[in-house]
Amino acid sequence: MYVPTRMGCCVALAVAMALALPAVAQPPEFLSTAQVAPALIRTDSISGAYEVVHWGEAGLIFVASVPSFDKGSAGFIQVLDAATLAPIRQIQLPRRPFALALDRGTGRLYAGNTLDGSLTVIDARGGQVIDTIQLGQPEDEGVEHTRMIALDEARGLAFVTSPGRQGVVWIVDTRAGRLLHRIEGGLWTAGAAYDPAGRFYASGGGTEEISVIDASGQRIGALSTGDTTGTGEDDSRHFFVNLAIDTVGQRLFAADAETGTLHVFDIASGRSVAQVPTGPGTLDVAYNPARGEIYVSWRGVTRDEKAGTGGLTVIDAGDYSVKQRLSLPAHPNSLEVSADGRTLFVTVKAPHDKDHPDYRAGGLDSVLRLDLARLAAAN
Template sequence: MKSFSPRKAALAVVAAFSLAACQTPAKKPEAPVNSAATAKAQAQPAERALGDGLYEMAWTPKALYVASAQSFKNVNGGILYRLDPATLATTGETHTDLKNFGMAVEPDGSVFYTTNSLDGTISKVDAESGKVLKRLAFSEKGKDGSPYGAREIFWHEGKLYVGGVGDPGVIWVVDAKTLKLSKTIRNAGKWVTGIIYSPVTDRLYAANGGGEVLVINPRTQKIEKRWTAGDGKAYLLLNLAEDPATGRLFVTDNSKAKTTLVFDERSGKVIKRIEGDALGIKFNAKRNELYISQRESRKVLQLDATSYAVKNSWSFDSSPNSLLVSPDGQTLYVTLKQDFNKDDSTKGKDSVVRIALK
């Protein structure tokens, strides 16, 4: 890939992951690819056009929050949308001076965090009022002076782990209560993207654009291992999900390999490849299912997590991006992104989709 400034790199990686209350139905689910899959009818997905620049979502007990960067053309700042998780109606908005991308939430749902990727900053937000409580700006900058992008953010045991989009990338470790930087994990490879914690191995996993999965000890904050696909091919790894019961780690690549790698966490070896473009990914233990957003194919796949057979898929007129599964495992939320014009404007508003998994 081309050599970008950190700001352009952050935008490139974000893009690659890349207000009426009424709802309009999405397209009907396609017939399952696996002919033996159940034909049980599912409720029509509800799709609502919401606004420009939608990215990740966060679930709290009272609301579904959606991070928005707004338009990249002649618009400063972004919005944090507060939605009713059942109807997708807007129940509140926070207009921010910085653009919002990644999201993480405290276990009790009282506070959530968002990354302001283009400014190398994270924000702490009160979930009840939507008010921005604190901000932290990271000091790492590229050769051109622009900040490293803060892409993914993950909460674990009172600490926030934030992936820095730079070359070499970093992982910032932040005290969630005070929002103060406690450590910087360096030499994390090019463009740190997804981050997840495994209760199976008691390790954090971080993906990067160099095709590595970093295995990190959360107590020492050190990188202990670096897993790769082991086939000599180039990968730009993005997002991760895990099945703790079987010790499988799922990692997507939407750029170079266009596949989902399945790692055995005990050996660090790839045991399965799920072919096809893959961006967002979530594992649902309550239903033993995987969900994959395919931005290029404009589909969301519902897979049996044991056999990897496609049980169902939904097609859309715009591109599926981020995914979120409700705590009860019965609802899947999706953000849909419109195509960009050459002047960085978009062809319409991005949308939020609610899919009942019954």
């Protein structure tokens, strides 16, 4: 995924967000390289890696790849063996993909072309481009950007967020390949999570950080910390950049890029019931019901400190205690839990700031495969 700033539309990943890590009790020590090694397979082979999705039935993972931000340059989907991370094929796209979502029933892969404000529909087995669906409307010198995609496979719907100052959510009929609804409202609408019961959650900043939208396109509620009282952009106390959902326990997990914290919301009451400090540059969050764990990636940089490196925080989903911390230089990005809950896939960005001590011209991004049972045994 790309990282929008608080101002919404910037996609330059080297620009870090303003973050502050609150004072907390001493967290667990980082696992050593030797401790993590038995659980880890890593490939440093992707140019411009962003989101990753896993297709267990086919034994594949798909990685969005954007080697260049130059206008008119191509994008790619890198297809890797899910067990070994060995490359299988490369799919070239006419537009650059950042976000990915897979409809496992139809075998269709949806790529969010952030800078073009559109979706590309791809046959996941054969690699052919089936369709391109334009969502973003012209604004300033470009178009409204897309960000995250969440699918309702049963209803044939795709929910897509747009992180502008005026937040937008699009609902797409994936069977007909057409836009059904455009819902405006919210600030920096970035994160996305979907409950198959028919509720979509879109997160960002402002006084009501999380909007609740039903499958018919109606905004039916909101979840809020209550911390932000002013209506201006600079008043926002939080930026929930990504979401994950516990559909059984009816909880939302929100990655707060503004404070480096994971917020846990009880959906029924709409209240934030727990806050777990994770790390500076908190970005993605994934929930694993099979293991009762939450995973949070953090990039390790702030606006004032651009030379840091990030990691992964493993949280107990029962009592919200931090179980493990892993250092994953340089900048962990997107997370994907396998359907059986045994494996976590992570994309890791190489530094793009030339002042970063680990910067190397032409450096490639990474994909990691973590065996979660072996990782748990590393303590």
